[in-house]
Amino acid sequence: MKLTRLLSLVSLSAALLSGSLWADSLLGPQSAPSRPKNIVIMVGDGMGPAYVSAYRYYQDNPNTQEIEQTVFDRLLVGNASTYPAPVSGYVTDSAAAATALATGVKTYNGAVSVDTDKRPVPTLMELAKKRGMSTGVAVTSQINHATPAAFLSHNESRRNYEALAESYLNTDADVMLGGGQRYFSDKLIKQFEAKGYQVLKDAALLDGVTQPKVMGLFADVQLPWAIDEPEARRLSTMTAKALELLSQNEQGFVLLVEGSLIDWAGHNNDIATAMAEMHEFASAIEVVEQYVRQHQDTLLVVTADHNTGGLSIGTQGEYRWDSQVLRDIGASPSRIAAKALTQDEWHTGLSELLGFTPSAKEFTTLDSARMQGEKVLTTQLKKLIDQRSNTGWTTGGHTGVDVQVFATGPASPLFAGHQDNTDIANKLISLLPKMPKPKAEVKLPAKPASEVTPTEETPAQNEENGELQQAKDLLSEGAESQSAAPVTQVDNQA
Numbered sequence: 303m304k305l306t307r308l309l310s311l312v313s314l315s316a317a318l319l320s321g322s323l324w325a326d327s328l329l330g331p332q333s334a335p336s337r338p339k340n341i342v343i344m345v346g347d348g349m350g351p352a353y354v355s356a357y358r359y360y361q362d363n364p365n366t367q368e369i370e371q372t373v374f375d376r377l378l379v380g381n382a383s384t385y386p387a388p389v390s391g392y393v394t395d396s397a398a399a400a401t402a403l404a405t406g407v408k409t410y411n412g413a414v415s416v417d418t419d420k421r422p423v424p425t426l427m428e429l430a431k432k433r434g435m436s437t438g439v440a441v442t443s444q445i446n447h448a449t450p451a452a453f454l455s456h457n458e459s460r461r462n463y464e465a466l467a468e469s470y471l472n473t474d475a476d477v478m479l480g481g482g483q484r485y486f487s488d489k490l491i492k493q494f495e496a497k498g499y500q501v502l503k504d505a506a507l508l509d510g511v512t513q514p515k516v517m518g519l520f521a522d523v524q525l526p527w528a529i530d531e532p533e534a535r536r537l538s539t540m541t542a543k544a545l546e547l548l549s550q551n552e553q554g555f556v557l558l559v560e561g562s563l564i565d566w567a568g569h570n571n572d573i574a575t576a577m578a579e580m581h582e583f584a585s586a587i588e589v590v591e592q593y594v595r596q597h598q599d600t601l602l603v604v605t606a607d608h609n610t611g612g613l614s615i616g617t618q619g620e621y622r623w624d625s626q627v628l629r630d631i632g633a634s635p636s637r638i639a640a641k642a643l644t645q646d647e648w649h650t651g652l653s654e655l656l657g658f659t660p661s662a663k664e665f666t667t668l669d670s671a672r673m674q675g676e677k678v679l680t681t682q683l684k685k686l687i688d689q690r691s692n693t694g695w696t697t698g699g700h701t702g703v704d705v706q707v708f709a710t711g712p713a714s715p716l717f718a719g720h721q722d723n724t725d726i727a728n729k730l731i732s733l734l735p736k737m738p739k740p741k742a743e744v745k746l747p748a749k750p751a752s753e754v755t756p757t758e759e760t761p762a763q764n765e766e767n768g769e770l771q772q773a774k775d776l777l778s779e780g781a782e783s784q785s786a787a788p789v790t791q792v793d794n795q796a
């Protein structure tokens with residue numbers, strides 16, 4: 303244990319207790335608690351820093367001199383490294399990153415909340431459930447995709463979709479909204495209904511839901527691209543409903559919201575679709591930001607799991623990025639291509655959906671691409687949009703750059719500065735209410751790691767966790783007695 307780090311945590315705890323970190327500056331009213339009752343974690347899948355900057359310019363009002371702030375600019379507090387366990391190098395996938403964010407444990411790429419020995423590790427959601435809190439996920443991918451799966455379940459591989467879907471029967475999660483009908487057979491759905499779940503396949507029915515438990519499967523796999531349904535506002539609608547349902551629990555809740563398809567658009571190197579997904583994710587963040595303003599006992603933390611595509615704002619040596627091109631596009635390149643293939647006089651319709659009329663030379667290229675089918679035409683349209691907007695990409699996969707961290711609400715200063723993605727989970731876990739302690743203080747020998755089960759609370763797996771646990775104890779004891787506890791009273795049982 304490094305004394306300086308412990309002292310800094312102690313002083314941070316003391317500052318939190320006195321309210322000096324936020325009472326005047328961040329939250330305003332003195333009534334804000336030092337520890338959140340509710341936690342909302344939002345993950346922009348693949349949302350590296352370039353996406354956040356690009357979104358600012360995408361949102362810029364061309365009729366004003368200044369470049370307007372986005373919700374991301376408003377809530378930025380720090381950044382996070384995303385590297386997985388050494389066995390997978392420096393570049394993470396969504397499963398290892400989500401495991402880090404959900405459990406505080408680094409693992410191999412593809413792992414769903416199991417460690418490098420494939421042993422399940424307890425998740426934030428499971429620990430919240432043990433405390434009587436409600437839990438929920440709202441995502442734009444299938445609900446059993448890597449990120450939500452790592453918060454709710456365990457599997458040695460993210461690809462075991464059927465097993466993950468079935469495992470959700472035992473999560474006791476209160477709200478699960480997204481896509482994934484393909485993975486939930488009628489038989490499995492009956493089992494969910496027997497457990498008290500209302501299962502919906504039509505998003506329009508969500509409005510009528512007044513209480514948990516609810517499972518919404520609104521697409522075969524992922525939800526439609528936001529760019530193709532700009533009025534649907536699917537993620538922000540699901541987020542608002544999840545907040546409404548989960549807030550019925552007096553013990554509080556933990557909610558995961560994921561803008562899953564930012565990553566999918568990034569893998570496709572599709573800037574127009576990516577920006578529309580960013581906009582829907584930003585809208586969902588604003589829904590939660592508004593909730594936090596009205597419920598000052600709610601902490602919001604937003605981050606990304608990794609960066610996708612190596613997006614570049616400007617490319618080819620040219621100092622230019624034209625966001626107006628992207629704002630004018632009326633459909634995803636794949637949809638524009640599909641339409642163009644059904645029409646003989648396709649030039650006009652394509653120009654309308656693209657928001658600009660390609661030059662004669664550009665049309666020649668599109669012509670020959672169209673003759674090779676939808677896939678080739680889609681690729682050519684993306685290339686054309688990249689050229690017009692001057693957008694660059696370095697990969698169809700992920701990259702290892704750090705991601706940003708955004709937060710507001712009680713304890714949000716804990717997320718300031720640089721941290722690792724596992725720190726985010728450890729901080730969130732440390733902010734959960736304390737478990738009731740056994741009456742007698744019995745000194746037990748430390749358990750070997752092999753005896754760890756996912757249902758046990760065992761965050762003290764490294765030095766960092768030990769410190770966070772102490773900060774947590776100081777916070778909670780201070781909250782009870784209004785004075786910082788001596789450093790020697792450390793709870794090693796947890």
Ligand SMILES: [Zn+2]
Pocket residue numbers: 348396565566569610700
């Ligand atoms: Zn990805």
